[in-house]
Amino acid sequence: MSSFDYSALSVDDIRSGLAAGDFKARDIAEAALTCIEAADASINAFLQVTPDAAFAAAEAVDAAVAAGKLDTLGPLAGVPVGFKDNMNLLGTRTTCGSRMLENYESMYTATCVQRVLDAGGLPMGKLNMDEFAFGSSTETSAFGTTKNPWDLERVPGGSSGGSAAAVAAGMTPVTLGSDTGGSIRQPASFCGVVGVKPTYGLVSRYGVVAFGSSLDQVGPFARNVRDAALALNALVGHDDKDCTSQPCSTDFTANLNEGVEGMRIGIVPVFMTAEGLEPEVGEAVLGAIQKLAAAGAEIVEVDLPNAAAAMSAYYVIGPCEAFSNLSRFDSVRYGFRDPGHADLGSQYEASRSGGFGAEARRRIMLGSYLLSAGVYNTYYYPAQQVRTLITDDYRMAFGECDCILAPASPRTAFKFGEISDPATMYLSDIFTISINIAGNGGMSVPLGLGSDSGLPVSAQLICPWFEDEKMLRVAAALEREYGAAPIAPSYADLTASSGEPAPSSDLGGE
């Protein structure tokens, strides 16, 4: 085995390295563990690291390679993958970043996790997140904050902050996150990596602890578009256990090099003039528009007349579904229990008060109120009507364009504690929320560093339902202009050395 720069490896590099015998999957797993150990001391992306599971998966990959059967392995053969901690993996704790589930051990494996394993991925561990995915900074986790690898005083975004930070620091080439209102796209933007929220229904939600069932969708983080596309290839498709999942046979890598010539890229004027959009982000997105135009795309203005109501609809529908989904955490069968209560009512009350953090309690109470008799018709029902209008807006807009380009987040990563008012925090997702409301696919693509902050800035691409390959094609074109996402500078050197053969490695044989 020769020395290799683990953090620089793409998914394709790992596959070709395995094929050429440059390294074994076991070496990759070891390198990943070394790298996680080195980088995560300062970042705290991982809540659990799972070396045994990683080595077991690596062994299976190595056995297949040794038998000349690499071709039979899926698209993630030998690729270290981390999972957001709301995804069940048998043999791990699944905490959702909450005291409520601090000691909850998964009884089964989520479909999206299983598909990664089936595709040859190496499960490296579970990643930090805002409690039950309620947040945009990973600050609501009960297990400490995760630092942004670009600036340790800043948040990585959220709720999938651990997933974004792990990729940005080079700990794993791919992670999975979930996105209910922007929880993949916003942290991807803050950490300068690719983050894809596929069209609702493309990836099974079975085994992913639900926040807003009609909004949640699982997707990959990666440092380049092709890695994200390969991960999607492994993830998508109908699952008998999720009746909202859809069949899909698309190869998401197929059109990546097609370019954007002749494509119609939609621009939403109200997004570009939105209050709170920082100039450096607006400039970067305008720059991206120019580059796409120069590459032959037709730029068209599209209107989303009801998009402004998305935030209001979201903060009705989301809490209502969350209230109901979280009602199962009652301290009776599993989870945090406040001991010593003589009656069920007071045990419920004390355990839920003690197990849930402030933001979770806020959303549960909000949902409980919004669904109550007499209130339902004032909020929930109109919110669903707004949802229909926004969905129609997108459908109309995609009659005029193939893909929409917008900012991913109004600003770059903010400092810990900088935003304490929930309503201001909610505005972090102003450009992403309407896409969850409508169910379309969306993704973040890095556009380099902001002219003012020097921190990563991203564009968001939005696609018609189940045409996610279109936005990946545009993302690949932008990547050719801006380059693939770099590892955050402080971690580039730290993790580059981790591919050195460890003294304990078996050096015999080839």
Place this chain on the structure above:
Amino acid sequence: MKTMDQVLQDWEAVIGLEIHCELTELETKMFCGCKLEFGAEPNTHTCPVCLGLPGALPVPNKAAIESIVLAGLATNCDIEKHTMFYRKGYMYPDMAKNFQTTQGPKAFAMRGWLDLDVDGKGAEERVEVRDLAAGDEANGATRTETGYTTHIGITRIHMEEDAGKMVHLGGGEGRIDGATHSLVDYNRAGTPLMELVTEPDLRTPEEARLFMQKLRQVYLCLGISDCSLEEGSMRADGNISLRRRGETEFGTRTEMKNINSFKALHDALAYEICRQAEVLEEGGTVVQETRHWDPATKRTISMRVKETADDYRMFPDPDLAPYDLSDEFIEGVRAKLPELPDQKVARFQRSWGLSAYDARHVIEHRETTQFFETAMAQAGPDAEKFAKPLANLIINDLAARMNADEGFDLATSALTPARALELLGLQIADTISSKQAKEVLEVVLAEDKDPAAIVEERGMKQVSDTGAIEAVVDAVLAANPDKVDEYKGGKTGLLGFFVGQCMKEMKGQGNPKLINQLLEQKLQ
């Protein structure tokens, strides 16, 4: 307290039922692949879905939806093609998700009905039809020769999932009061459950009892549930209020939940009618509440006062897409409908000349229906002459025995349909009397022998020799000259005495018809 009959002279009872029925004949639960099995070790038929583990998602059981569509079609419902599942929130450990998946304003089956034929003693409860002539109508009830018919609206039949079973330990009689531990068995959690809601069209406890019985017959006929009241796979909630006769507004109602026998349903409602009338007649008001029927004391007891309506925070289940049923699916289910009880009654009337009353009672049980059909198929060219006697045998002897003796299983008893025909053949041919037939039936059941062999063996043959009977008749009349005089003086009721004396002389083997005839001749 007044009797119910007295109360119902002045008051009208308004009764509605909610009848729950588990789809026990399905292989798997409503939203997961767990096996449906009654009586298994606790928590052995469970999975992440029915345990409500974090991340688990429901997937609807198509076979369950087929069953409820069958039930809807069999009860004259409209099938709603576009429906949604809803979440009904309540915190209690028997429902692991702390919400029950059920249906919203639109159920799979809506706006149906069943007609009830009420006869016998139960028909007397409906005071306003007692004195009507056949064919006349009062309050939606039409008088018939044997009772009356009435039309009961069905509001809806919706699909939901059953809860787990709680067992409370340490308290008295498994009650939660004073219990130190509560155990939950989630084997039942997620069992597909149909809930049928009637319109408030029922007017007497007997109608409520018959409605539930008829619905059970329909469900059994569809093969969708074992409808076991004992095991709780079928259970009813009864709502009842009173209003003065002529009044059109509803009174305040009380509700009795989880009633698990036909008798209890009838008796609980009858008790409530009397109790509510007493409250109202003393100038009080009926409290809207749930009451518990205690069969031991034959009273209902207040469970809790509903100060505010429960708030279940119902909303469409976002994990389950709106459910669309195609015309093709519905027609496919319709094609699977078996012959329903009412159709069977009509056929028995048409093919075998049975009265509606006899036909209805023959099909009251699956076993008796099967018995009748098998026997009639074996009866050969003269089948029709067996129909009425066979119906009588079933209704008066076999069904009565089934009701009285839980251990009696007609299907495996020594009385096969062929033996029943043999027995009835002996009776029709006047070889044995009806009284002897009953004796032979007992022996068949006890000793597993053929009726003809029993008659032969015991010398039970009926004496139909006119000469022999005449001799006995003459002897009896000669021995009772004073009674003969009384008879001739107008006390014709003494005929029975003479018949009895003759039968006694003939050790029960005389043909009663001939004895009657000869006595009447000689006493003229």
